[in-house]
Amino acid sequence: MTSRKRAFTIHLVISLAVLVPVLGWIFHAWYPWPYPVLQGAWVMLGVMVLAHLAVGPLLTALVFKPGKRGLVFDLCVIALLQAGALAWGVYAVGQQRxxxxxxxxxxxxxxxxxxxxxxxxxxxxxxxxxxxxxxxxxxxxxxxxxxxxxxxxxxxxxxxxxxxxxxxxxxxxxxxxxxxTRPVTELVAARPASAGPVGKTVTDAGLTLDMATFLPVMGRERDAAAILNPADGTLLGLVVVDPWVDEDAVN
Structure with a gap:
């Protein structure tokens, strides 16, 4: 392995070691499933990841040359640019969360x-x-x-x-x-493909289908169904499915 490839690999490993926990936190705190789908967040997150990796490892591969004068300064500048790109990406994602x-x-x-x-x-x-x-x-x-x-x-x-x-x-x-709210059985009857995820959401809460209700959810890019416990109004979860069952009856 050449020294340039080795430098690229080392920087890539370091970048991923920083990026993975950041993405884990974003998906846990800001975009729990299925909000990335509802809000169309994949493109924005993809840009953040690509910017982080392009500004870091790729620039390192371009400038790295053993013994090059000013190499340490170049690598420090790249590190600062990479940190700035990641910070900007996290800020942009946070603004749209x-x-x-x-x-x-x-x-x-x-x-x-x-x-x-x-x-x-x-x-x-x-x-x-x-x-x-x-x-x-x-x-x-x-x-x-x-x-x-x-x-x-x-x-x-x-x-x-x-x-x-x-x-x-x-x-x-x-x-x-x-x-x-509407009975969740109406949703399953109108959208048979949703039976699996809806059933899991309901049974995980210790309920049966006939005990749960749903409401339509409007996201920026996609809609979903919110599954609720009618006894106390608790939100049990969201299922990505067309929730507008009344429109089918009209059409």
Whole structure:
């Protein structure tokens, strides 16, 4: 093995040793499954990985020559550029991460902090890096409802799922949320291919299919079904499947 190939291999191993834990943390805290699919995160993550590996090992292979004057300086510059590329990638991924799972009307919406209007609500640190936070967007009544209609229809303001002033704790909307759910058996009947993942999600929670319900989930790129325990409103998991079973009946 030539010295240049050896330098490339060593730098590649070091780069992977840094990258793998970073990706593990991203998938655990920011993009637990199936949010990479729902939010279309694979391209962004791929760019981050390629930038990290291209700026590091590939540049090392290009500049490395034993005894070259200024080699140590070149390698230090490459290391700084690589660290900067990785930091930028992590920041970009973090800005787009699914931070909120907001119930509004009859569905759940996956939103990043950049997709909400106004200041970002503060949440405990224990929840901040444990996947999207569940909240309930309360539909206003009376004059407030008329004001909302005017703002969304004529002033171009976003709807309630994007506006934290309408958000309430998940438990506060249990009754409304429960009335919007459908029996999960309807989902399985309309989408037979979902029987496996839906059944596993339900049985892992100690329930049977006839005991669970579901809600549609709207992601940036794909939709899914949220499987719920109707007894307490607990979210059991998400299954990547077309959840719009009513549209099939219409069509």
């Amino acid at each position: 699914p931070a909120w799972l907001v119930f509004a009307v009859d569905r759940l919406n996956v939103l990043s902090n950049g997709e909400i209007m106004g200041p970002v609500p503060q949440v405990p640190a224990s929840l901040r890096n444990a996947g999207p936070v569940l909240v309930y967007a309360e539909m206003p009544t009376g004059d407030a409802a008329q004001q909302l209609l005017q703002e969304t229809m004529f002033e171009g303001l976003p709807d309630i799922e994007h506006r934290p002033e309408f958000w309430r704790p998940w438990v506060a909307g249990r009754g409304v949320i429960s009335r919007a």
